[in-house]
Structures are given as C-alpha cells and as structure tokens.
Amino acid sequence: xxxxxxxxxxxxxxxxxxxxxxxxxxxxxxxxxxxxxxxxxxxxxxxxxxxxxxxxxxxxxxxxxxxxxxxxxxxxxxxxxxxxxxxxxxxxxxxxxxxxxxxxxxxxxxxxxxxxxxxxxxxxxxxxxxxxxxxxxxxxxxxxxxxxxxxxxxxxxxxxxxxxxxxxxxxxxxxxxxxxxxxxxxxxxxxxxxxxxxxxxxxxxxxxxxxxxxxxxxxxxxxxxxxxxxxxxx
Amino acid sequence: xxxxxxxxxxxxxxxxxxxxxxxxxxxxxxxxxxxxxxxxxxxxxxxxxxxxxxxxxxxxxxxxxxxxxxxxxxxxxxxxxxxxxxxxxxxxxxxxxxxxxxxxxxxxxxxxxxxxxxxxxxxxxxxxxxxxxxxxxxxxxxxxxxxxxxxxxxxxxxxxxxxxxxxxxxxxxxxxxxxxxxxxxxxxxxxxxxxxxxxxxxxxxxxxxxxxxxxxxxxxxxxxxxxxxxxxxxxxxxxxxxxxxxxxxxxxxxxxxxxxxxxxxxxxxxxxxxxxxxxxxxxxxxxxxxxxxxxxxxxxxxxxxxxxxxxxxxxxxxxxxxxxxxxxxxxxxxxxxxxxxxxxxxxxxxxxxxxxxxxxxxxxxxxx
Numbered sequence: 271x272x273x274x275x276x277x278x279x280x281x282x283x284x285x286x287x288x289x290x291x292x293x294x295x296x297x298x299x300x301x302x303x304x305x306x307x308x309x310x311x312x313x314x315x316x317x318x319x320x321x322x323x324x325x326x327x328x329x330x331x332x333x334x335x336x337x338x339x340x341x342x343x344x345x346x347x348x349x350x351x352x353x354x355x356x357x358x359x360x361x362x363x364x365x366x367x368x369x370x371x372x373x374x375x376x377x378x379x380x381x382x383x384x385x386x387x388x389x390x391x392x393x394x395x396x397x398x399x400x401x402x403x404x405x406x407x408x409x410x411x412x413x414x415x416x417x418x419x420x421x422x423x424x425x426x427x428x429x430x431x432x433x434x435x436x437x438x439x440x441x442x443x444x445x446x447x448x449x450x451x452x453x454x455x456x457x458x459x460x461x462x463x464x465x466x467x468x469x470x471x472x473x474x475x476x477x478x479x480x481x482x483x484x485x486x487x488x489x490x491x492x493x494x495x496x497x498x499x500x501x502x503x504x
Numbered sequence: 505x506x507x508x509x510x511x512x513x514x515x516x517x518x519x520x521x522x523x524x525x526x527x528x529x530x531x532x533x534x535x536x537x538x539x540x541x542x543x544x545x546x547x548x549x550x551x552x553x554x555x556x557x558x559x560x561x562x563x564x565x566x567x568x569x570x571x572x573x574x575x576x577x578x579x580x581x582x583x584x585x586x587x588x589x590x591x592x593x594x595x596x597x598x599x600x601x602x603x604x605x606x607x608x609x610x611x612x613x614x615x616x617x618x619x620x621x622x623x624x625x626x627x628x629x630x631x632x633x634x635x636x637x638x639x640x641x642x643x644x645x646x647x648x649x650x651x652x653x654x655x656x657x658x659x660x661x662x663x664x665x666x667x668x669x670x671x672x673x674x675x676x677x678x679x680x681x682x683x684x685x686x687x688x689x690x691x692x693x694x695x696x697x698x699x700x701x702x703x704x705x706x707x708x709x710x711x712x713x714x715x716x717x718x719x720x721x722x723x724x725x726x727x728x729x730x731x732x733x734x735x736x737x738x739x740x741x742x743x744x745x746x747x748x749x750x751x752x753x754x755x756x757x758x759x760x761x762x763x764x765x766x767x768x769x770x771x772x773x774x775x776x777x778x779x780x781x782x783x784x785x786x787x788x789x790x791x792x793x794x795x796x797x798x799x800x801x802x803x804x805x806x807x808x809x810x811x812x813x814x815x816x817x818x819x820x821x822x823x824x825x826x827x828x829x830x831x832x833x834x835x836x837x838x839x840x841x842x843x844x845x846x847x848x849x850x851x852x853x854x855x856x857x858x859x860x861x862x863x864x865x866x867x868x869x870x871x872x
Binding site: 330333335336359360361362363365367369371373374375376387389390 | 779781782784785786788789790791792795868869
C-alpha cells in the first residue's frame with residue numbers, strides 16, 4: 271500500500287480554481303465556479319448548502335470519482351487534474367467513503383462487508399485483517415452483530431457498519447455524503463460522534479456534505495456553497 | 505430463491521445435453537452391435553454391400569480360394585436375412601432378423617452357443633434371442649416351462665429350441681440364429697451358393713492388415729476384404745450418413761445448452777441490475793472492473809457446479825428409463841460426462857461475461 275505522507279503543514283485536499291460542467295454543447299450546465307478550498311490534516315470540514323449548490327459534485331471530484339477538467343485539485347499529494355483514469359482508481363483506495371445509503375453487499379455479513387476492503391490492500395495479512403475488522407466493529411458497538419446479514423440490522427447499525435468499512439484500512443481521508451440523512455436523530459448523532467472519535471484517533475481528516483443542522487457542532491470548519499460558489503464560514 | 509431457479513436452468517441444460525448425446529451414442533452403438541460381435545480377424549463382403557444389414561451376396565466359392573494362403577487358419581460363413589415371425593399368441597406378424605452361422609465355430613461373440621451346436625444341426629431347429637422385444641409373445645417364459653416352441657416364420661414351421669441373449673438394435677426387434685443348412689431352407693429363393701459375409705481367422709503373429717492386402721489380390725473386384733475394425737468403422741459411417749443422428753441429437757444438445765445459457769444469463773443480469781448501487785459503491789471504493797467481473801464469474805461457476813450434479817443424476821435415471829423402454833443399452837461414458845461438464849462451465853461463464861457488461865456502466869459518481 272503506497273500511503274502518501276501527510277505532513278502537518280501540507281493540506282490533504284487543495285482545490286484551486288476548479289470549474290465543472292455537466293453535459294455537452296447546448297445542454298452544458300456549469301455547476302462549480304472557481305472553487306478554491308482546502309482541508310488540513312486532522313480537520314473536520316463540513317460542506318453545506320441548498321440542493322443544487324454543487325457540494326456533492328465537489329465531493330465526487332475530491333473522491334477521484336470524476337475527472338477534473340478545469341482547475342487544479344490535489345488530494346493526498348496527487349494532482350487529480352493530471353492523472354489517468356487508472357490512477358484515479360488507485361487514489362480511491364486511500365479514501366474512506368461513507369454514503370447516504372449504506373450500500374452494504376446483501377449477501378455478505380457485516381464482518382465480511384468490512385473485511386472485503388482488504389481485497390484492495392493485499393499486503394495486509396489475513397490474520398491482521400480479521401483482527402482489525404473485529405476491533406473496529408467492536409468500537410462502533412456491533413461486537414455481537416458481526417455475523418449478521420444487513421437485512422437483519424437496523425438503519426443505524428448498517429450505517430455504523432459502513433463507518434467501520436470506511437475506516438478499517440486506515441485511509442488518509444474520509445469523505446461522507448449526508449451520512450445521517452436516512453437516520454433518526456439519535457442514531458445520526460451516534461454515527462457522527464463515532465466518526466469524529468475515530469477520525470481524531472487516527473488523525474484522519476473528514477470532508478462531509480450535510481444538510482443536517484443538528485450535527486454542525488462537530489466541525490472545525492464549515493464551507494457553505496451556493497450556486498456552485500464557495501462562501502466560507504467559521 | 506433466484507439461485508434455485510438459475511440452478512434449475514443449469515440442471516435442465518445438463519440433463520438435456522447428457523441425454524441427447526447419450527441416446528445418439530446408444531443408437532450408434534446398438535446399430536453396430538452385430539458388427540462388434542464379429543470375432544473373426546477379417547471379413548469378406550460383396551463390393552456392393554453398404555451395410556451388413558442390407559448386404560449383397562457373393563459366391564461362396566470365392567472364399568475357397570482363400571484357403572490357399574498359409575496365413576488363413578479358418579474360413580467361416582455368415583448368412584443374414586429378414587423374416588416375418590408370426591406371434592403364436594396373437595397371430596400377428598413382425599419382422600425378425602435371421603442369422604445363419606456355424607454353431608460350432610461362429611466366429612462371433614455369442615456366449616454359450618456351443619451348447620446348442622448339436623441341436624441346431626437338426627432340421628428346422630432354431631435359437632431365439634432372449635433379449636428380443638416382447639412383440640413376439642412371451643417366448644422366453646414358454647421355453648423355460650415347455651422346452652420347445654413351434655412357430656411360423658416366413659410361412660415355414662420351425663421349432664425354437666432354446667434362447668441365447670444377444671441384444672437387439674434399431675434395425676431389428678428380434679433375432680433368430682440357425683445353421684447354414686436351415687438358413688437355406690428358410691430362404692429357398694436365394695441364389696444357392698451365395699453368402700453374405702465371409703469370416704476369416706488368421707494365424708497368430710501376422711498383422712491383419714497384411715493378410716487383408718494379400719487376400720484382396722486373390723479376390724480382385726469380386727469381393728472386398730476388411731479387417732474387423734474396418735467393418736465396424738464402415739458400419740458407423742453408414743449409420744451416420746444415412747440416419748441423421750448427429751444432426752437430430754446434436755441439435756437437441758445445442759438446444760439444451762441454449763436454454764441453460766438463457767436462464768443463467770437472465771438471472772445474473774437481473775441480479776447485477778438490482779445491485780447496481782452496490783457495484784457502483786464498490787467501484788467508488790476502488791475495486792476495479794476486473795475484480796467485479798471475477799466476482800460475477802465465480803458466482804456463475806458455483807451455479808454450474810450446483811446444477812451439474814443433479815442434472816447428471818437425472819440423466820443417469822433417464823438412461824435407465826430409455827434402456828428399459830426401448831430394450832437397448834444407453835449408458836454414461838466418462839468422456840461424455842467430462843465434455844458436458846466443460847460445456848456447462850463455458851455456458852455459465854459466457855452468461856456471466858455478457859451479464860457483467862452492465863456493471864461496466866455503473867458510474868461510481870452516481871452513488872452520491
């Protein structure tokens with residue numbers, strides 16, 4: 271696993287004058303305008319804004335899920351605007367993703383869903399992978415549910431498995447898209463607190479898109495977006 | 505649940521392929537069964553004979569020429585004809601194959617025939633094939649209880665003195681074995697001195713092909729000499745050219761393959777489509793297309809294993825049913841089992857590869 275070095279001064283994410291469009295020709299719609307932002311090591315940054323503000327699009331660019339066409343974007347010391355599609359796939363492996371829908375594989379147990387991530391990091395031994403999986407699932411409070419299938423878990427529990435899955439390979443960056451949207455306030459709060467603790471323990475920065483006003487207090491910084499432009503708060 | 509449906513599709517495909525190919529082989533084997541029973545090293549036939557079941561005759565005196573070769577140890581004759589056997593119980597007539605052979609040394613694999621040799625020398629005494637179909641009536645049972653049975657064949661009264669188990673084929677529902685003299689009596693209309701098949705035993709140590717070539721020179725254009733293997737090959741060739749076994753049963757097997765393919769493809773495609781968000785998620789997390797392809801292909805391979813064994817067992821059952829119903833032997837061979845297994849893997853693998861193409865379109869960015 272070629273982990274990138276994160277020095278205290280160098281930002282983990284740095285975007286400079288990024289513009290992004292959807293569609294071609296007459297149907298072209300610009301969704302990001304001159305976006306400049308950064309995420310420092312260990313920071314928890316929230317991206318807020320009304321729907322259509324481009325925050326999710328920005329997240330997909332940072333996550334190496336879309337190709338940057340205009341502007342510069344450095345993530346984990348890689349210039350995403352200048353790499354090939356194959357390299358983008360490699361970068362994804364160093365990022366932990368948490369989605370709105372947990373998207374766990376229904377035919378695998380919670381444990382297997384989390385352990386699956388080690389398929390992308392073959393240098394970790396089987397024994398270590400097992401242990402890391404168990405430890406993490408225990409930290410998210412699912413010690414006694416590890417061998418359950420997703421169908422038998424509640425929404426909150428499934429999202430916690432998703433959090434474990436995102437963190438188990440010790441990524442250097444976590445990207446989350448509205449992780450609490452499908453949860454009630456109690457579970458939502460739990461998940462976010464968990465995320466915060468685990469991230470702090472590992473000094474792993476989090477960039478999270480959210481609508482949820484209840485969890486804004488966990489942020490170090492909040493970036494508000496509107497119509498594809500950035501306005502920073504706090 | 506869906507797994508069960510897909511596996512069922514594989515089971516049907518496997519069973520169809522095995523049964524179709526098995527019946528084709530059985531039909532083929534049965535048709536050449538008589539040729540296979542020949543134990544002579546060389547066989548002499550008329551040049552006009554295409555198959556021994558519809559053989560043209562040639563003069564017996566040609567065989568006598570062959571005695572002058574020092575490699576020839578024994579010369580025998582075989583006569584073949586078709587007769588009409590009247591079932592003594594219901595008075596209906598059915599075709600029957602009639603063989604005229606020397607019961608002391610038939611040069612054919614007819615185990616036990618020496619026991620009847622003396623009886624068959626008597627006028628109009630005939631052996632009945634115990635494995636003949638039941639059209640002719642409960643002959644075997646009657647013979648067990650009463651010893652002999654008078655029947656009418658080709659409007660001639662003959663006596664069945666015993667049974668011998670040989671086996672029937674597509675060409676004949678039953679067989680009768682008699683001495684050459686009785687055969688002549690049975691078929692008075694035949695040209696006297698003409699024979700259907702000459703049987704030659706050669707001395708040890710010489711190659712059959714060499715003696716064949718040598719004897720061919722004695723006979724020139726008037727008769728053909730074949731080795732036993734050549735005889736079998738030419739019978740097989742005749743069947744394949746004249747009865748479209750390959751086409752009919754080959755088509756049947758292909759249909760089986762197609763059915764399995766379609767069912768597996770449908771199920772896999774539906775599975776993939778239903779799980780697009782999950783596949784897109786995996787892609788977002790960094791799994792390559794190739795990894796996902798391997799996932800789906802391995803699902804397909806498991807499916808082929810799950811479906812093969814029940815299909816195999818079912819096919820064995822069907823072979824048994826066919827054997828009993830048609831009274832011909834249908835059985836499994838190792839080559840066929842392996843060949844169909846490979847075909848099954850290919851069938852499932854192909855389905856997976858085509859179904860997976862949908863996954864390539866899973867855009868990880870859309871998961872958000």
